[in-house]
Amino acid sequence: MKPTDIAAPDYFHKVVDCQWACPAHTPVPEYIRLIAQGRYSDAYMINWKSNVFPGILGRTCDRPCEPACRRGRVEETPVAICRLKRVAADFKDDIKQRLPKPTAKNGKRVAFVGGGPASLTVARDLAPLGYHCTVFDGDPEAGGMMRTQIPKFRLPNSVIDEETGYILGLGVEFKGGQRIESMKALLAEKYDAIFVGSGAPRGRELDIPGRKEAAANIHIGIEWLANVSFGHVDKIGKRVIVLGGGNTAMDCCRTARRLGGEEVKVVVRSGFEEMKASPWEKEDALHEDIPILNFMVPVAFVHDNGKLTGITFQKVKAEYDAKGRRNLVPSGEPDQTIACDDVLVAVGQENAFPWIEQDCGIEFDKWHMPKVDPKTFVSTNPKVFFGGDAAFGPKNIIWAVSHGHDAALSIHKMLSGEDITERPLPDVQVSSQKMGIHEWSYDNDISIDKRYKVPHRDKVVALKDIRTEVELGYDVKLALGEAERCLNCDVQTVFSTSLCIECDACADICPMDCITFTANGEEDDLRQRLKAPSAHPDQDLYVSSDLKTGRVMVKDEDVCLHCGLCAERCPTGAWDMQKYFIEMTHAGSTCPTRSRSAA
Amino acid sequence: MTYIAKPKFHHPSLKKNELGYTHRDYEGKISTLCAGCGHDSITASIIEACYELSIEPHRVAKISGIGCSSKTPDYFLGNSHGFNSVHGRMPSVLTGANLANRDLIYLGVSGDGDSASIGFGQFAHSIRRGVNMTYIVENNGVYGLTKGQFSATADRGSKSKKGVTNTDNAIDLVAIALQLGATFVARSFSGDKTQLVPLIAAAIRHKGASFIDVISPCIAFNNHAGSTKSFDYVREHNDAVNRLDVLVGRDPIAVDYAPGTVQMVEQHDGSKIALRKIDADYDPHDRLGAQTFLARHAAKGQIVTGLLYVDPDAEDLHEHLNTVETPLNTLEADTLCPGSAVLDKINASLR
Numbered sequence: 001m002k003p004t005d006i007a008a009p010d011y012f013h014k015v016v017d018c019q020w021a022c023p024a025h026t027p028v029p030e031y032i033r034l035i036a037q038g039r040y041s042d043a044y045m046i047n048w049k050s051n052v053f054p055g056i057l058g059r060t061c062d063r064p065c066e067p068a069c070r071r072g073r074v075e076e077t078p079v080a081i082c083r084l085k086r087v088a089a090d091f092k093d094d095i096k097q098r099l100p101k102p103t104a105k106n107g108k109r110v111a112f113v114g115g116g117p118a119s120l121t122v123a124r125d126l127a128p129l130g131y132h133c134t135v136f137d138g139d140p141e142a143g144g145m146m147r148t149q150i151p152k153f154r155l156p157n158s159v160i161d162e163e164t165g166y167i168l169g170l171g172v173e174f175k176g177g178q179r180i181e182s183m184k185a186l187l188a189e190k191y192d193a194i195f196v197g198s199g200a201p202r203g204r205e206l207d208i209p210g211r212k213e214a215a216a217n218i219h220i221g222i223e224w225l226a227n228v229s230f231g232h233v234d235k236i237g238k239r240v241i242v243l244g245g246g247n248t249a250m251d252c253c254r255t256a257r258r259l260g261g262e263e264v265k266v267v268v269r270s271g272f273e274e275m276k277a278s279p280w281e282k283e284d285a286l287h288e289d290i291p292i293l294n295f296m297v298p299v300a301f302v303h304d305n306g307k308l309t310g311i312t313f314q315k316v317k318a319e320y321d322a323k324g325r326r327n328l329v330p331s332g333e334p335d336q337t338i339a340c341d342d343v344l345v346a347v348g349q350e351n352a353f354p355w356i357e358q359d360c361g362i363e364f365d366k367w368h369m370p371k372v373d374p375k376t377f378v379s380t381n382p383k384v385f386f387g388g389d390a391a392f393g394p395k396n397i398i399w400a401v402s403h404g405h406d407a408a409l410s411i412h413k414m415l416s417g418e419d420i421t422e423r424p425l426p427d428v429q430v431s432s433q434k435m436g437i438h439e440w441s442y443d444n445d446i447s448i449d450k451r452y453k454v455p456h457r458d459k460v461v462a463l464k465d466i467r468t469e470v471e472l473g474y475d476v477k478l479a480l481g482e483a484e485r486c487l488n489c490d491v492q493t494v495f496s497t498s499l500c501i502e503c504d505a506c507a508d509i510c511p512m513d514c515i516t517f518t519a520n521g522e523e524d525d526l527r528q529r530l531k532a533p534s535a536h537p538d539q540d541l542y543v544s545s546d547l548k549t550g551r552v553m554v555k556d557e558d559v560c561l562h563c564g565l566c567a568e569r570c571p572t573g574a575w576d577m578q579k580y581f582i583e584m585t586h587a588g589s590t591c592p593t594r595s596r597s598a599a
Numbered sequence: 600m601t602y603i604a605k606p607k608f609h610h611p612s613l614k615k616n617e618l619g620y621t622h623r624d625y626e627g628k629i630s631t632l633c634a635g636c637g638h639d640s641i642t643a644s645i646i647e648a649c650y651e652l653s654i655e656p657h658r659v660a661k662i663s664g665i666g667c668s669s670k671t672p673d674y675f676l677g678n679s680h681g682f683n684s685v686h687g688r689m690p691s692v693l694t695g696a697n698l699a700n701r702d703l704i705y706l707g708v709s710g711d712g713d714s715a716s717i718g719f720g721q722f723a724h725s726i727r728r729g730v731n732m733t734y735i736v737e738n739n740g741v742y743g744l745t746k747g748q749f750s751a752t753a754d755r756g757s758k759s760k761k762g763v764t765n766t767d768n769a770i771d772l773v774a775i776a777l778q779l780g781a782t783f784v785a786r787s788f789s790g791d792k793t794q795l796v797p798l799i800a801a802a803i804r805h806k807g808a809s810f811i812d813v814i815s816p817c818i819a820f821n822n823h824a825g826s827t828k829s830f831d832y833v834r835e836h837n838d839a840v841n842r843l844d845v846l847v848g849r850d851p852i853a854v855d856y857a858p859g860t861v862q863m864v865e866q867h868d869g870s871k872i873a874l875r876k877i878d879a880d881y882d883p884h885d886r887l888g889a890q891t892f893l894a895r896h897a898a899k900g901q902i903v904t905g906l907l908y909v910d911p912d913a914e915d916l917h918e919h920l921n922t923v924e925t926p927l928n929t930l931e932a933d934t935l936c937p938g939s940a941v942l943d944k945i946n947a948s949l950r
Contacts, residue, residue, distance in 0.1 A: 074608050438602050446606035501830050503635040503818065504790060508643040511606045511623075513613065532610040549834060563606050571635025571818040 001523050003545040003552075006494065009428045012580040014540060015557050016490045018081055021068035023402035025426075025584050026050040028065060028081055029490040033442060035087055036483035038476075041095050043088035048095075050584070051401050052121045052167070053146070055159040058086025059471065060150055062247075062278060062396040070489055073536070073559050074512075077451040079485045083471075087479040089159070102171035106130030108415050111191040113180045116144020117397045118388025119197030120167045121404025122411065125587040127170040129412060134191075135172060138179030139230075142168060145199055145389075146397060148226040149248065151255045152467045183356040183384075193383050193411045196370075197400070200389035204348035206243060210301030214308035214343075218301060221252045221346030228255055228466070237341025239263045241311055243298055244346035245275035250282065252344040253290045258466040265338065266292045267311075269328060271318055284470070287456075288463065297328065302337055310339040349394045360384075369393065376420045377407035385411060405586050412587035424585040433491055433577045434567075440577055442491050444564040447484040454478075488562045492580045495553055497544045499574035502551070506566035506575055507531065512559045515566060520552045530556055605629050617653040625650050627677035632667055637789035637815030638737045642674045644792050645706070645735075648799035649676060651845075654704065660696055661706045664689040664718060667744055668710030668737035668815075676706075687718020690725030690734075694916070697730050700926040701917050704803060705732035712742050715751035715770045722772070726779040726808050731915035733802040733809045736772055737789075739817035740828040747820025758825030771897065773907065776810040777890050782913030783809035784889070786904045788833050789816065793842070797872075798906060800845040806867040807913030814902065827900075838896055840881040840905040846871040866911050874906060883909050 006012060014020050018028040027046055034043035047054035061082050069078030108131050112119040115137035123133040141147060142164040146155065168174050180186055186194060203220035205211075211218060217237065221244065227233040240261040242253040245268035256264045266285065268275055272294045275282065282292065296313035303309055315333040318326050351369060356362055361381035363371045370379050372386045379386055387407040388400030410420040433441040455472040456462070462470045474482060507515040513532035520526070526541060527534040534541075539558040546552060567575040605626070613621040625646040630639050649659070656678035663669035665686035672681050680703070684692040693707045707725075714722040714736050725734070740753040747760055751770045758764055776784050783805040787795040795813065802809035814833050816822045822829040827836075864872040864883070874883065882888055889908045896903045923930070 073611065445603040446608065448607050501635070501822070502790065503637065503816070503830060504640045504643070504792065505635045508639055509605065509630075511608060513610045533612045533614075535612050548831075559610055561606055561608060563603070565603075565605065569630075569634045569639070571633065 001520060001526060001541065001543045003497075004540070004542045006542070009426055009582060011540065012430070012492050013582055015492060015560075016580065017068040017070050018065035018079075019490070019582070021064045022051075023064065023399045024051045024405065025582065026065075027490065027581060027583070029486055029488050030581065031088060032079070032081070032084055032483050032486040033488070035084055036443070036480055040088050040091040041093050041098070044092040044095060045098055047085055047088060048166070049586075051398060052124055052404070053117060053163050053397065053401065054085050055089035055163050056146055056155060057397060058082060058084075058089050059155050059159070060146070061085070061398050064398070070487055070559065071485060074487070074561065075450070080451055080454070080482050083454050083474060084479060084482060087474050090473050091476065091479075096166075096169075099166055100128035100170060103128060103130045105132050108132065108192040109134065110193045110195065110411060111186060111189070112136065113186070113194065113196045114144055114198035114390070115139070115142040115164075115174060115176070116197055116199050116388060116400065117146060118199075118390070118400035118404045118407075119144070119195055120164060121401045122195050122197070122385075122387065122408040123172045124167045124170065125405060125408035126411060127167070127172050129588045131415075133172045135174045136178045136180050137174070137176055140176040142174050142176070144197070145222075148229045149222050149251070151225065151251050152229070153254070153258065153462065153465075153470050154251070156467070156469050181355050183360045183362070187360060187383075191383075192415055193385065195407060195411065196379075196384065196386045196390050197388045197404070198353075198390045200349040200351045200394040202350045202352040203345065204350055206298065206345045206347055208298060208300055210303050213306050214301045214303040216306070217308035217341060218343045218345060221248045221344050222349060224344055225251060225255060228259070233259070235260045237261070239340040240265070240342045240344065241338060241340040242266045242344045242346060243311075244268065244348070245270060245277055245292075246346060246348070247277045247281050248349070249344075249346035250277045250285050252346050253285055254288055255466065256342075256344065257288050257290065258463055261342075264290050265340075266290060267296050267298070267313065267338070268292065268294050269297050269316070271295060274326075288459065295328070295331070296336070299335065301343065308341065308343065310337045311343060312337045349389070351390060351393060375406065375423065376410040377403055378410055378414075378420060382414070405584065408587040409585065424589075426585055427583045427589070429581045430492070430494070430578045433579050438568050440491075440564055442488050442577075442579075443484070444488070444491075444562070444577075446487070446561050446563050447481075449481055449485055451485070452478045452482045489560075490580050491562050491564070491577050493542075493555065493560060493562070493564075493566060494576045494578045495542065495544055495555070496574050496576070497547060497553070499572045500544070500547055500553065501572055501574075502547055502549055503571060505569040505571065509565045509569040511563065511565065512561055514556050514558070514560050516554045516556075517547070517551050518554060519550070520546070526554055530554065532556070534558065603629075616650055618655065620650065620653075622646055622650040625656065625676055627672070627674045630671075630674045632670065633743075633819045635818040636667070637739060637813075637817070638668055638671050639674070640789040640792065641735065641737050641795070641813050641815055642671050644789075644795045644799055646675050647792070647796045648803065651796070652800050652803060654803070658702075658704055659706060660693075660703045661708060662689050662693045662696065663708040664710075664713040666710040666713045666742075667739075667817075668708060669713055671737065672706070672708050687713050687716070687721055689713065690718065690721040690730075693732055694725055694728065694730050697732060697916070698922070698927065700928050701731070701922070702926050705730070706803075707732050707734040709734070709736050711736060711738045711740060711750040711752040711772075715772055719751070719770075723775065723779055726776050726781045726810060728916050729780065729782065729808045729914060729919060731806055731808070731917070733799065733805075733811070735799070735811050735813060737815045738772070738812055738828070739815045739821055740826070741817050741821040743817045743820055747817070754827040757827040758823075760820050760823050760826075762825070771893070773810070773812045774890065774893055776812075777886060777893070777908055780808075781810045781908070782807035782910040783906075784908040785810070785906045786812045786814070786902070788814045788837060788902075788904060790830055790834065791837070791904070794839060794904060797843045797845045801843060801866070801870075801872050801906065801909075804845065804866050804868055804870045805909070805913070807910070807915045833902060836900060836902050838878075838901040838903050840876070840878040840892075840903060840907065841883070842875045842877065843906055844873045844875075846873060864909060864911055867913070872906070872909075877905070883907060
């Protein structure tokens with residue numbers, strides 16, 4: 001193998017698995033260290049810069065970082081990254097002074113369709129640069145799906161108000177209750193750019209016999225949740241069936257439990273394991289005495305002269321073809337009818353752009369989705385950008401934020417007369433953490449604690465009020481314990497070939513047997529000859545250039561604890577622990593500036 | 600020294616030996632030696648050898664004297680018996696322990712100061728008596744704990760870190776061990792674990808006095824130009840006569856070396872050593888030949904490493920003394936003190 005090019009920004013970025021997996025590339029270990037130090041406001045601001053909604057995401061994020069967390073490869077469970085984010089939000093001081101100050105307007109106007117996470121991210125990035133941002137939303141308040149679709153017992157209004165408030169406070173104009181009904185009319189208002197962040201607002205229908213007749217008691221999940229959120233709906237029948245296995249279904253069933261649903265069941269087509277809902281959301285539903293029945297396909301709504309009485313299900317089983325694709329085939333068991341008073345249909349979401357006229361210069365593909373460039377987020381109309389669920393279909397908040405940053409950069413470049421396809425490189429800093437002979441600026445003593453549970457409110461109390469938050473969040477002590485579990489993967493092991501005397505001290509001390517000195521070879525061959533088996537070929541090998549004896553140093557990055565013992569036991573300083581800090585380039589920082597790192 | 604304890608986590612797919620232990624289970628406390636010390640590599644090699652042999656840690660007694668090397672038993676086999684004795688007195692403590700309980704595996708760990716200076720006589724007599732043990736000297740040629748004065752194994756003409764030339768002749772412990780009748784004699788280098796680990800494993804399986812001289816560079820005081828025990832010097836002058844694989848139990852012997860280059864040596868306990876010859880003419884069963892070979896190469900400034908001599912049918916001290924099979928420490932009072940009738944009989948036989 002060729003010597004690893006550690007100067008390539010991606011190399012060390014991939015080692016920080018959580019940050020690499022995060023769509024917004026939030027510097028996770030950096031803010032977790034700040035939480036451990038009690039510097040909650042600093043931790044919050046790192047998050048705020050990167051993911052805009054730390055308090056909201058700390059409660060609701062889909063957490064792509066956690067399955068990626070290295071800790072999950074070392075022991076059973078990853079670090080509770082998401083809930084630590086909430087800690088930063090819960091314990092911070094007043095951070096208003098740290099927010100960007102509204103600046104003099106530059107005379108350019110940008111319109112936003114929809115006031116959800118994508119639009120608000122773009123506005124957050126553009127407003128401080130002097131753009132006049134006008135956000136239109138059909139709902140009276142900002143937040144989009146974060147406000148309408150996520151139940152209050154998971155995400156209180158106070159958190160949404162606070163974090164949308166920070167953005168609107170930057171001088172962003174919010175026009176609530178004004179749904180954009182015509183793209184043509186909006187274009188006619190001569191905005192310099194338009195950002196569409198209107199989400200995926202339509203719940204998918206379930207067109208089976210009985211749907212029309214029993215319509216009065218069959219509700220589309222996201223619409224029903226929005227109605228609950230705005231107080232239009234405040235009760236439901238005693239026996240409720242929720243159809244669907246995603247996170248919306250989990251929100252529906254738990255909401256139903258709080259509005260009078262005594263026997264609430266979730267019924268899914270797939271197996272329990274393959275459900276789309278996040279494992280922790282399934283857990284929370286089960287905890288509230290909601291059974292999840294699987295391998296059952298709804299075939300008809302049963303009704304008595306238009307009054308819903310139940311749903312008939314066909315029982316299926318999973319079969320896998322030669323290519324490993326799953327097919328659900330009838331199991332042969334008799335159909336089952338489950339009695340119910342109300343049904344919540346949460347079988348998916350769709351995009352809908354009835355308000356975009358055909359002659360707006362915005363082309364759509366055969367799936368009726370706008371043609372959007374996945375890097376710049378521009379549509380076929382150079383002034384119109386899309387992001388969030390509106391761009392590529394339903395995902396989640398953190399993806400919307402990531403899209404928003406990229407779209408904001410494109411809009412800023414376009415309106416500055418620059419080529420939007422040229423994307424500036426991220427700002428990367430790598431600096432030694434050595435403080436003394438065996439002292440580092442970070443806590444390298446590895447905690448062996450298991451993941452700490454987030455305290456929940458007592459179930460009886462929680463189920464009584466739909467606005468009572470279920471999760472209480474970590475207290476300071478639990479947060480410290482959980483923060484200590486972070487392996488500091490951003491503090492990189494950096495090897496200098498010229499200093500190495502091949503004494504083997506690093507290979508001997510490494511608790512994870514990551515380091516091997518051996519003859520060079522092709523990657524597949526090298527992976528066979530490592531001191532410990534290489535279980536994850538997607539994790540890179542760090543290979544040095546040739547050493548004095550002709551061998552090379554090979555480090556399997558897979559399960560490195562970043563404990564720094566290799567560097568402590570190295571007599572020549574050939575190993576050093578260096579903090580890698582990468583900041584994605586947002587609008588307004590096209591020339592990366594040498595900003596001081598927080599720690 | 601390192602302040603933190605070595606993390607308890609280990610590689611998730613670490614292999615386990617017959618006892619269900621990983622090599623991490625054979626570790627001791629974290630080393631307090633200087634970073635990069637050759638001794639730490641020897642520690643790692645002992646851990647590896649014991650792991651590979653699936654040795655039960657409580658069946659090992661590790662005994663040492665004084666010095667950097669004699670600190671190392673704290674860093675391996677944390678669940679074994681240990682005795683850190685007086686300077687240079689490891690061999691007599693080990694001999695005594697061995698006589699009291701012949702069932703344990705005895706690891707004597709010493710250094711060049713401990714064995715070639717203050718304990719030279721002790722070293723000589725334990726070898727001469729054929730105590731069943733593995734005697735490892737971690738040889739760095741300097742007194743590291745007192746800041747790098749030449750030790751008795753430092754080569755004449757080699758230079759200290761400050762540039763002073765050594766005018767005394769060196770003691771070659773391997774040559775002495777051969778002369779005194781050790782039945783397993785080897786030399787190796789801390790920087791060459793592929794050679795050292797199987798040597799330690801073979802020595803542990805050997806019945807009789809096994810002696811291994813391991814050259815172990817002192818990073819702090821003896822790893823400079825002019826030293827003959829530095830990493831660079833040893834690597835340049837290392838003349839390995841053979842490499843070996845230790846085969847224990849009923850493992851099928853799959854040797855894929857060219858015919859004639861591998862020599863099988865069966866030890867007393869049935870374990871086998873597959874010796875891959877590098878020097879085709881070298882015969883590890885020829886004591887006199889080994890001594891000559893060693894002397895000739897030493898004169899040329901070469902450091903001969905590998906398994907230099909082995910007598911697979913060696914006897915040990917217990918056989919010489921015709922002691923009982925049962926360890927003395929488990930003999931019951933009536934066996935140890937058979938009564939006045941037996942005493943009368945013995946007395947009568949001496950009249």
